[in-house]
Amino acid sequence: MTLLLSTPEETVEFGRRLGTLLRAGDLVLLAGPLGAGKTVLTRGIAAGLGVSGRVSSPTFVLARTHPAGERGVPLVHVDAYRLGGDLAQLDDLDLDTDLEAAAVVVEWGEGSAERLSPDHLVVRLDRREDDVREVRLEPHGSWVSRVQEIQSASGRSGG
Numbered sequence: 001m002t003l004l005l006s007t008p009e010e011t012v013e014f015g016r017r018l019g020t021l022l023r024a025g026d027l028v029l030l031a032g033p034l035g036a037g038k039t040v041l042t043r044g045i046a047a048g049l050g051v052s053g054r055v056s057s058p059t060f061v062l063a064r065t066h067p068a069g070e071r072g073v074p075l076v077h078v079d080a081y082r083l084g085g086d087l088a089q090l091d092d093l094d095l096d097t098d099l100e101a102a103a104v105v106v107e108w109g110e111g112s113a114e115r116l117s118p119d120h121l122v123v124r125l126d127r128r129e130d131d132v133r134e135v136r137l138e139p140h141g142s143w144v145s146r147v148q149e150i151q152s153a154s155g156r157s158g159g
Contacts, residue, residue: 001147005133011037012044014135018123019048021149022103024073027117031110032125037133038107041125042077045105051075065102074102080109119143 005011022028022045030038043055050069055077066075106113114120119141126134139147 001137001150003135003137005037005135006131008037008040011040011133012047015041015044015046016048017044018150019045019103021146022049022073024101024103025117025119026103027113027120028103028105029109029113029120029122030105030107030125031122033127036125036127038125041123042105042107045103046075046077049073049075049103068102076102076104078104078106078109078113080106080113114140117141121147 003014005014018028018041028045030041032038039056046053046055046066049066050071051066051074052069053064053066055064055066062080063076063078066077068074104116110122114122121140121143122138124136124138126136128134137147137150
């Protein structure tokens with residue numbers, strides 16, 4: 001499934017719709033180059049979950065936990081960029097424990113964080129020359145069937 005998002009507001013809105021579908025135990029990996037919109041998308045996910053706290057890139061703290069809102073699902077937002085694929089440092093974050101009670105979103109986690117759960121969704125963001133974000137969803141495990149929920153919630157698809 002591919003989506004085209006023309007503005008940062010559309011990226012936030014897609015994230016919000018995705019966030020409304022997330023539940024405790026969900027793992028979402030955000031992949032893409034610098035400036036592709038990973039943190040902007042996470043702001044939308046946080047809004048959809050209804051969590052509290054300002055969402056910003058946790059590059060220097062590596063992980064931020066946003067307390068649950070009305071839906072009762074907290075968000076753990078991880079930026080694995082500085083880890084460079086170092087699995088020992090990823091293990092030190094105890095994300096597998098967080099997965100039991102929270103939705104976990106990992107920026108730059110592809111190639112390491114997917115081992116936390118066979119059920120995960122990779123959201124690949126690419127920024128085109130015209131500044132449109134091309135978003136490809138790559139479902140794994142239970143996400144193969146759940147991706148239809150995302151398509152229904154988004155209402156727009158490029159393929």
